[in-house]
Amino acid sequence: MHLKVVLTLGVILVCDAKLPRLRQHIEPNHLPSNFAQNSQTARPPQIEIKSLKTSRIVDQYKVRHRRDVFDSKSYESSLIWAHSERLDDNGDVLLRWVNSDSSITFRLEARTRGYVGLGFNSARNMRGADLVVAWVDDRNGNAQVLDCHGPEFDDLAVADEVQNYELISGYQNDTHTTVEFRRQLDTCDKQDFAIGEDTVQVLWALGPEGSDGELPKHVKSGSKPLRLLQPVAKPQVPLKSWDVRLNNLTIPNVMATLFWCKIFKAPDLPKKHHIVGYQPIIDSRPIKNNRLYEKDSSSPVHHMVLYECADDPDKQLWNEWADGDGFFGPNRPSQWATCVTPIAAWAIGSKGEYLPENVGITLGEKGGVSYYMLEVHYDNQALHEVLDSSGIKVYYTPVLRAHDAALLGAGVGVSALHLIPPKQRQYRTVGICSPECTENTMPTHGINIVSVLLHAHGTARKIALKHVRGTQELPIISEENSYDARYQQSRVVPGGRKFVKGDTLITECTYDSTSRDKPILGGYSASQEMCLSFILYYPRTELAGCYSMTPVKEFFETFGVKEFYGLTMLQVENIFLSSGSLENLPPQLETDMQLKYSEETVMQGDDQGVGLMKELVIREPAEFRNKSFMAHLNEMPWSETLLTEQIEKTLYKGMHMTFCKKRDDTWGAPIQIQNYPTYNELKTNETAEKSCHQKSVRLPSVTNTNSSPAKTPSSLAAILAVCTAIIVAR
Structure with missing residues (x-):
């Protein structure tokens, strides 16, 4: 028995002696940063210590933890992958995954013969990432x-x-590295990201060829927003x-x-x-120097909504519109205002949706012709010419x-009255679907909400659809x-949600405007910004949209303004109620306002x-006399916390005009x-005990940070040598 122990320790000593020793001036071990923002300044001592410690753990992990090292060329899992995503534009990094209630398993296929790195974070860089x-x-060939x-x-x-x-x-x-691995959704390890x-x-990130565990700087890296826990409904x-x-x-x-x-005229x-799903068709081809190029990934299509149009006896006129090319949004015929019921809502980053298996949206219900309106929003800030x-x-x-x-649209009515001040870390706005609306439009037994698409623009950080009863x-x-x-997929409501007559829906958005200098x-x-919810529910009702905005x-x-030149507050209100149109003004005033509209306004379209x-x-x-309202807003002291807190409170908790x-x-x-509804807010138990059953291995660590890194392996060898001598002596 003693001889076996001596031989085992001897093998360990030989292997340890063959491990590559750390250089005195080791390069930091980098992994992906979405932006090239690696610090050029000298690293603090604690960073160097951690970097050296990482290399030491890598070395020890290579030799001692054989449970995760095997001849993997002869084995591949037979898992059925529920989801797959290309993480980069070229398809060089493909991620597949499937999850259970407690764990998630990944398959990473990457064009590299070096290391491949995967990370999870709330930010687009690796600081604090798992x-x-x-x-x-x-x-x-061991993985x-x-x-x-x-x-x-x-x-x-x-x-x-x-x-x-x-x-x-x-x-x-010859070209790719493929690795499959699993982890618990929540490992209860503060160094890991809890996947929810x-x-x-x-x-x-992809390492250079031959970077097997050495972790030099990556050659390619990036990030992509994804929701990893999503049902399969195709x-x-x-x-x-x-x-x-x-x-x-x-x-x-x-x-x-x-x-x-x-x-569009629906199929006869x-x-x-039943409509059971939809996918985007993105077909944008740039035009440069009068030459049409093949379509690429830089399409200006930002979002699309398909609306059902109400029945109209004048089929001939609708057939003519269906045969035509369409209209610029603000110039569309007034009859199109009846196209208000959304049946499909797509936004940038989405791959489309498939409805849960128990619901479908009706198509051709009466066996006749139905008409639909497609609304496409193009975000062309780069001012390119595109054939779409x-x-x-x-x-x-x-x-x-x-x-x-x-589908039911809810949230903040889209208008310039929806304002987010600059330099704010967490500024909230809210839109209300009033109890009067749901009382008048919901069936006696209410509706069942099955999924929700939450929509806003680039400064939004949180969106919540709240439910109030009484x-x-x-x-x-x-x-x-x-x-x-960049990633907007609908979210299935687990188990569904019963919503009854007289209940209130509240869409709340939280924005980070710290990078903005102006409102x-x-x-x-x-x-600009939005705050909307597209709610899939059954049974179908007559309700199409339910919104609110701050009264004019x-x-x-x-903001301290009581009166404008040339316009009463009622006239200003009428303009906003007509989606910014100037048609309700006196003719001369309408002409004057149109002439004053800047070139930038024309560029921004509707x-x-x-x-x-x-x-x-x-x-x-x-x-404030003789200042434009925007100039007044731009000059306000937005860094004053008391000011912005009061504005948020007034616009959030104050009066709302409901639609x-x-x-x-x-x-x-x-x-x-009406006033913002008064209700008892839901209390959440954030300190609830979590049950963790992670499968983990504790690796050896370097506890003596004052020791020279190069001496650490020798110190370990010395300790083992003493142990060997003691065993032999016995």
Whole structure:
């Protein structure tokens, strides 16, 4: 027995002696940073210590933890991957995954023969990120994974002392490295990222050839927002499809924002069908120097909504519109106002949606002709000329689902009265779907909410759809605490949610405007903001949209303004109620205002009153007299916390003008000005005990940070030598 121990220790000593020794001036071990922002300054001593410690753990991990090292060329898992995403534009990094209630398993396929790094973070860089580094040894084909994390203060990888990633398989060929591994969703390790329902920034990096565990600086890296825990809802039965797309629309290089609307006639179906899903059709081809190029990944399509139009006996006129090319949003015919019921809503980053298996949206319900309006928003801030034929592919089936579903739009009415001050870390706005609206439009037994698409623009960080019944807030229907406008997929509501007559819906958005120097106004441009929820529910009702905004008089008084030259507050209100149109003004005043509109306003297209804000000239009070309202906003002391807190409180908790729009463009309830609802907020138990059953391995650590790194292996060898001598002596 003693002889076996001596021989074992002897082998360990020989292996340890063959390990590559750390150089005195070792390069830091980098992993991905989405931006090239690696610090050029000298690193603090604690960073150097952690870097050396990482190399030491890597060395020890290579030799001693054979449970995660095997000849993986002969093995590959037989898992069925529920999801797959290309993490980069070229398809060099492909991530597949499948999850259970407690764990998640990944398959990473990358064009590299060095290491491949994967990370999870709430930010788009590796500071504070959970990182895993995998490689396949070029000499023997053995695969390995190493659990790491990024320090809060630098872009480098530090090995975790508790290893929570378990290798399943791994191999490489002449071009690619493929590794499969798993982890618990929540390892209860503070150095790991807890994977939950929110969007996560998935980081990736490719090491140079031969970088097996040495962790030199990556050669490629990036990030992509994804929600890893999402159900699989794609039907297995054959589906019919209907392409609702534009035909060679030229996007001019003089408009930064463009809305285009076109009418489509649905397939002539003999009986009722169900729409069960849709996918985007992105077909944008740039035009440069009068030459048309192949389509690329830089499409200006920002979002698309397909609306159902109310029945109209004048079929001839609608057929003519269906045969035409469409209209610029603000110039569309007034009859198109009846196209208000959304049936499909796509935004940038989404791959489309498939409805849960128990619901479908009706198509051809009466066996006659139905009409739909496609609204496409182009964000063309780069002012490129583009030929576009984008749209939505609608999937439908004659095999009817159990319930007729519909989409309901809710949130903050899109207008310049939706304001976010600059320099704010967490500024909140809110839109209300009033109890009067739901009382008048909901069926006796209420509706069942099955999924929600939360939508805002680039400064939004959180969105929540809240539910109030009477004076009590119920659990949140849907929320996103790490919102990224680059990735907008609907969220299934687990178990569904019963919503009854008289209940209130509240869409709350939280913004980070610290990078902005001027206030952000609501609007369709990507430089403006929104706060919306698209709610899929059943059974279908007559309700199409339910919104609120700050009343005009209260809005301007919040910023100390009482009167403008040439316009009464009632006239200003009428402009905003007509989506920024100047048509309701006296003829001469309309002409004057049109002439005053700047070139920038024209570039921004349908600006929902943003241009008007720049032309309104203050008359009262005297201290702001003769300033435009936008100039007044730009000069306000936004760094004063008391000021911004009071503005947020007034616009959030103050008066709201509510709108309740039915499918035929009539009102489901009168427009009302009412106080923010009073209710008991839901109390959450954030200190609840969590049960953790992670599978982990604690790696050896360097505890004597004052020792020279080069001496550490020798010290370990000396300790083992003493142990050997003691055993021999016995």
